[in-house]
Amino acid sequence: MDGELTFWSFVPRARARLAEEFGYDDVSATELLLTLNRASGVVTYDLEAAVHRPAGRSWSSFRILYVLWLAGPLEAKKTAELTGLSRAALSNLLGPLAADGIVDRERDPDDGRSVRLSLSDAGRREIAETFRAHHEREIAWAAALSPDEQATLVRLLDKLVAHRDDLDVRHRS
Amino acid sequence: MDGELTFWSFVPRARARLAEEFGYDDVSATELLLTLNRASGVVTYDLEAAVHRPAGRSWSSFRILYVLWLAGPLEAKKTAELTGLSRAALSNLLGPLAADGIVDRERDPDDGRSVRLSLSDAGRREIAETFRAHHEREIAWAAALSPDEQATLVRLLDKLVAHRDDLDVRHRS
DNA sequence: TCGAGATAGTTCAGGAATGTATTATCTCGA
DNA sequence: TCGAGATAATACATTCCTGAACTATCTCGA
Incomplete structure (x- = not known):
């Protein structure tokens, strides 16, 4: 579990570390924005790489x-x-x-x-x-x-x- | 309604035009990704402009x-x-x-x-x-x-x- | 053990983004 | 009608990102 940290699984990891290590208690806000941001990045990168860059x-x-x-x-x-x-x-x-x-x-x-x-x-x-x-x-x-x-x-x-x-x-x- | 098109209200406008003008029938997919993308952009731009750029x-x-x-x-x-x-x-x-x-x-x-x-x-x-x-x-x-x-x-x-x-x-x- | 191929990182050239400065044009009140 | 200030677009300098070339190091089979 610990070894296979990825771009996407970093989100729950960040959430856990912020709560446990640094004592933040409204980590759901962090999780929400991090998820939003990264989801958008994943989808957009794919569309650009699969469709628009090849089209020039x-x-x-x-x-x-x-x-x-x-x-x-x-x-x-x-x-x-x-x-x-x-x-x-x-x-x-x-x-x-x-x-x-x-x-x-x-x-x-x-x-x-x-x-x-x-x-x-x-x-x-x-x-x-x-x-x-x-x-x-x-x-x-x-x-x-x-x-x-x-x-x-x-x-x-x-x-x-x-x-x-x-x-x-x-x-x- | 027509005159006050904005970054955000462009989403439903695009949806309507694609369906009515160009005959696309699965415009909900377009609406979904456009919304995701733009929502992420709005929030990220704000965080960068409000927090990170000022911090250098x-x-x-x-x-x-x-x-x-x-x-x-x-x-x-x-x-x-x-x-x-x-x-x-x-x-x-x-x-x-x-x-x-x-x-x-x-x-x-x-x-x-x-x-x-x-x-x-x-x-x-x-x-x-x-x-x-x-x-x-x-x-x-x-x-x-x-x-x-x-x-x-x-x-x-x-x-x-x-x-x-x-x-x-x-x-x- | 040695050499070919894989892998990690950096550098570089070029495209793309920003904010700022500049130029051209418009607006409006004296 | 004219001049100050607002507005639209572009030019410019800088930063950032990407893919490709390059260097250094590691791996592994002959």
Whole structure:
């Protein structure tokens, strides 16, 4: 038991050590966030490695195409917010995407400071194709849980995040 | 409703668009992974911004100290696995940590290829202090959920990740 | 015992992320 | 209408992460 500590089994180990060795008594909070964090990391790493890197795009570039695909043409600022990227990161990633003819960048006619982003035809084709592979793997992952369990998990995560309004949470401006 | 799309409300929007516009019928899988991913991002970003950056350490450096603190002295290889970092990333981050006298690096007497990592006294003091602040904020986050809900969330995430054995999942070697 | 292959760690080049500074544009009150 | 301040985007410097090349060490069979 002791010898086979892994990325995942570190979670209960941390919980036990914090309680027994350091006397923390609300270790369930630690367990919760550590589990959330690591579960997300496991799934995301797999999707990136199995789908997006082989397709020649980073996880972040995928998120940009995904958002533009599902939300339609957007200002860069809004795109940064919806993808969860900083404006600087978005700006850097757009260079290659525009050069590849995947994303079109045009000045907003109503506001000369803004840039309007949209997928080109090639961009739409690419994201539709990529998403097919992505989604296939999503379904394989989600199959771990029954529909009820999936709904419960989403509900609880939603509740957790909704709590941020009470917390003065730091977020990407 | 339409105008106030945000990082978080993008999730149900994506779900709706995929179903209505593109005819996908298992959109709950997408919703599940998107929610998991974004919830983890929100919480982690807050912890890093509120606790670790102000303390002068990156999220990754924190993970190294955290693992060495709770798992005890480890080989570099094992440390990489338990933190979820690549060996290269670990190696690069150890430079500054060793220079600051936070982590001690010594050759393994039994295997000249291996390096044994451990916290120095200063390292132990730092992580104990940092974790106090980290944990305080963890508790504030976890307070969003009842103890039962927390247990359920952990159980479901655990079940999700356990499923990876059936999936030929990509992971950091 | 010796040499091929495996393994541990580091280094390096390149891509990707951040915050800050800078430039261009807009808004609005005097 | 003009100038101060706000806002959008980009450029820049720095940090971090990844895979690949490299060095050092170990293992094991001939």
